[in-house]
Amino acid sequence: MNNLLRLTAVGVAGVLAVTIAGCTGGAPGGDSDDPNTIRFMIGQPEDPADLELTEQDMLKFEEETGIKVELDVIPSENVRTVLQTQLRSGEGPDVFGYDTGPGFAGALSDAGLLYPLTDAYAEFDWPVYEFAQERVTFNGDIVGIPNDIETLGLFYNMTLFDALGLDRPESTSDLLNACEVIKETGVIPFAISDQEGWQGGHLLSIVLSSEIGSQATKALIDGEASWDSPEVVNALQTLKNFNDNGCFTPSPAAVTYDNANALFYSGEAAINPTGSWLLQDTERNVDFEVGYIPFPASDGPGIFSGGLGAGLFISATTKKAEAALAFLDYTMTQEHGAWVIENAQSIPAFPIDTTGIEATPLFTQVLADAAKIADGSGDFGFNIDVLMSDTFNEAMWNGVQAILTGQATPEEVAASLQENY
Amino acid sequence: MSIASRSLAPTVTRRAQARLGIVLIIPVMIMVVVFFLIPLVNALYFSVVDFNGVNPNPPFIGLANFERMFTDPKMWAALSNNLIWIFVGTISPMVIGLLVAMLLWSVQRASVVYRVVFFLPYILPGVAIGIVWGWIYDPVNGLLNEILRAVGLGAVARGWLGEPDVALYAVLVTAIWAGTGFAIVIFLSALRNVDVELVDASRIDGANSAQRLWYVILPQITPVFIMVLTLTLVGGFSVFDIIFIMTGGGPAGATEVLGTYAYSNAFQLNNIGYGTTLALLITVLSVPIAIALNRLQRRLSLQGTSA
Numbered sequence: 001m002n003n004l005l006r007l008t009a010v011g012v013a014g015v016l017a018v019t020i021a022g023c024t025g026g027a028p029g030g031d032s033d034d035p036n037t038i039r040f041m042i043g044q045p046e047d048p049a050d051l052e053l054t055e056q057d058m059l060k061f062e063e064e065t066g067i068k069v070e071l072d073v074i075p076s077e078n079v080r081t082v083l084q085t086q087l088r089s090g091e092g093p094d095v096f097g098y099d100t101g102p103g104f105a106g107a108l109s110d111a112g113l114l115y116p117l118t119d120a121y122a123e124f125d126w127p128v129y130e131f132a133q134e135r136v137t138f139n140g141d142i143v144g145i146p147n148d149i150e151t152l153g154l155f156y157n158m159t160l161f162d163a164l165g166l167d168r169p170e171s172t173s174d175l176l177n178a179c180e181v182i183k184e185t186g187v188i189p190f191a192i193s194d195q196e197g198w199q200g201g202h203l204l205s206i207v208l209s210s211e212i213g214s215q216a217t218k219a220l221i222d223g224e225a226s227w228d229s230p231e232v233v234n235a236l237q238t239l240k241n242f243n244d245n246g247c248f249t250p251s252p253a254a255v256t257y258d259n260a261n262a263l264f265y266s267g268e269a270a271i272n273p274t275g276s277w278l279l280q281d282t283e284r285n286v287d288f289e290v291g292y293i294p295f296p297a298s299d300g301p302g303i304f305s306g307g308l309g310a311g312l313f314i315s316a317t318t319k320k321a322e323a324a325l326a327f328l329d330y331t332m333t334q335e336h337g338a339w340v341i342e343n344a345q346s347i348p349a350f351p352i353d354t355t356g357i358e359a360t361p362l363f364t365q366v367l368a369d370a371a372k373i374a375d376g377s378g379d380f381g382f383n384i385d386v387l388m389s390d391t392f393n394e395a396m397w398n399g400v401q402a403i404l405t406g407q408a409t410p411e412e413v414a415a416s417l418q419e420n421y
Numbered sequence: 422m423s424i425a426s427r428s429l430a431p432t433v434t435r436r437a438q439a440r441l442g443i444v445l446i447i448p449v450m451i452m453v454v455v456f457f458l459i460p461l462v463n464a465l466y467f468s469v470v471d472f473n474g475v476n477p478n479p480p481f482i483g484l485a486n487f488e489r490m491f492t493d494p495k496m497w498a499a500l501s502n503n504l505i506w507i508f509v510g511t512i513s514p515m516v517i518g519l520l521v522a523m524l525l526w527s528v529q530r531a532s533v534v535y536r537v538v539f540f541l542p543y544i545l546p547g548v549a550i551g552i553v554w555g556w557i558y559d560p561v562n563g564l565l566n567e568i569l570r571a572v573g574l575g576a577v578a579r580g581w582l583g584e585p586d587v588a589l590y591a592v593l594v595t596a597i598w599a600g601t602g603f604a605i606v607i608f609l610s611a612l613r614n615v616d617v618e619l620v621d622a623s624r625i626d627g628a629n630s631a632q633r634l635w636y637v638i639l640p641q642i643t644p645v646f647i648m649v650l651t652l653t654l655v656g657g658f659s660v661f662d663i664i665f666i667m668t669g670g671g672p673a674g675a676t677e678v679l680g681t682y683a684y685s686n687a688f689q690l691n692n693i694g695y696g697t698t699l700a701l702l703i704t705v706l707s708v709p710i711a712i713a714l715n716r717l718q719r720r721l722s723l724q725g726t727s728a
Binding site: 080081084087088103107108110111113188194195196197249250251252253254255256259263268390391394398399401402404405406407408 | 555
């Protein structure tokens with residue numbers, strides 16, 4: 001009996017140990033108490049080469065400052081859930097990369113989970129563009145550093161266009177005509193993916209921004225105009241027309257983002273509507289000349305949709321604020337900005353002297369466009385989903401999928417957008 | 422042993438047995454409390470507050486989440502998808518599993534190889550299955566469409582996961598492929614305990630295959646049959662991973678089930694209160710069925726119909 005009780009006690013202890021280990025255990029990588037070690041969480045980059053660049057950057061920061069960075073990389077689709085859980089439990093990363101929109105960083109800021117940076121901006125004199133600062137300002141506090149400026153547009157196979165005698169499309173009818181010519185060759189005109197859903201938001205952004213212009217798009221985003229308007233319906237109808245004409249990949253709601261990119265890289269598709277973040281991957285993977293243009297309007301060449309990508313933020317409960325701020329400051333130097341441009345083909349949200357920077361012609365074009373976004377000298381539309389709520393975004397993503405699959409009409413989707421605004 | 426000690430021994434023994442019993446179930450009870458009761462109480466709490474995932478003091482809203490749920494057309498659409506999934510996704514592996522098990526029952530050579538081959542899909546990670554079958558179903562370069570075109574059935578080729586009328590069934594095919602191996606292996610084990618003499622006797626009496634299956638074999642494996650039925654059926658209410666990976670509930674909600682709808686509300690729309698309420702609905706729907714089937718299985722076992 002005593003032996004049995006002893007065995008049972010051992011068993012209970014084992015169960016308790018497993019339970020306690022499962023319930024606690026801290027964040028991945030462990031939380032060092034060393035004030036000169038910070039944990040930096042990011043979503044998995046699309047290309048492993050980009051992760052290597054980040055790791056090199058962290059090593060350089062450590063060499064310069066003596067502050068060690070523990071890089072915590074998690075699948076991008078899990079960032080929101082993992083981050084919220086860790087931040088709420090007080091065991092969040094010291095620094096993390098996250099989207100800047102009201103449904104993302106805005107929600108964290110509302111819950112008091114972000115370290116305010118207003119004083120740090122003054123102390124370190126970070127020269128972030130004013131429009132970019134506004135995107136990371138919530139409830140009167142600046143809470144993040146915007147990472148990069150991005151544009152949405154169309155990458156297209158210039159080599160194929162030249163071979164087919166097609167000029168750069170300057171209107172939607174040019175684009176439809178190009179679509180018909182390309183179809184005859186057996187190449188898919190547009191590498192459209194919409195299986196994940198978010199691509200629909202980008203499609204609507206580029207069509208709407210070009211067709212109605214930046215002011216009218218801003219009015220929609222600010223709630224000064226109705227989403228249930230003929231302009232929005234026409235933009236959605238444009239997408240439907242292109243799909244019905246066979247210009248898009250067959251059954252785009254079944255095509256994933258990676259597969260659509262692969263279709264373009266392999267030359268099986270001629271045009272890839274996506275953003276400037278994919279520029280480096282595109283240049284790495286294609287063996288033809290690539291052009292980058294806005295989605296045209298019915299009466300002209302159209303405008304790019306522009307905006308900010310993600311940003312860097314500090315957890316409100318960090319015990320290593322000094323080291324975290326030093327890390328942010330490191331990313332705001334001219335030297336680092338130039339390195340990011342040259343190596344990651346990412347465009348910082350602060351002025352960088354690009355003299356002497358080696359860049360491909362395509363990236364030089366993107367850099368020039370980004371400079372115009374920054375100084376306000378160019379006309380750019382908006383990437384809608386980074387500026388809207390989760391509820392609106394879901395209605396938009398489901399709505400575009402419904403149009404591409406014939407489950408809803410443009411009028412029904414426009415009404416749904418207004419209802420969910 | 423004296424009469425006095427014989428009369429004391431049972432009481433001491435009963436108390437000792439009671440203590441031993443309590444001690445032996447303590448580990449399981451701890452796990453039940455930690456991994457079931459506490460999360461359940463937490464879930465009930467989240468279902469009556471408006472929790473967005475970050476607010477440390479969510480406001481109490483009573484039964485508003487439940488009212489919303491019953492008047493939410495998307496919930497009813499998701500539930501109808503669950504019912505389709507349960508109906509097709511339960512009958513298919515049961516029937517296919519039983520038929521294949523019957524075929525393997527008489528196989529002597531390489532029976533282990535067959536069992537491994539059929540069971541292998543069941544142990545593969547759901548995420549891997551979803552990703553690979555997503556490639557197979559790809560509308561442009563997927564293997565399925567390539568094969569259909571190669572054999573002259575190009576007209577049948579389509580965007581399997583992108584067409585609202587077809588997507589749910591395409592995912593179901595994948596799930597049936599992955600899950601039937603479990604039914605095969607379990608049924609095969611049960612068939613090994615069937616009294617073969619009864620089967621032979623019925624054959625001599627002129628019973629055909631269907632009659633032997635229905636009147637002789639099935640009654641002997643009924644408890645196992647009901648066990649597999651319970652697991653498959655309850656799994657249909659809680660299905661999530663394979664749909665999430667392959668379609669995300671799309672296109673435009675065409676493959677949305679309660680699990681994916683609860684997930685999107687909780688983690689994509691930051692509406693954890695409502696998402697938890699939907700998850701509780703899954704529990705409320707599946708638990709009574711599991712209990713009823715479990716009672717039926719026990720009753721049949723007690724009646725002596727087990728193999």
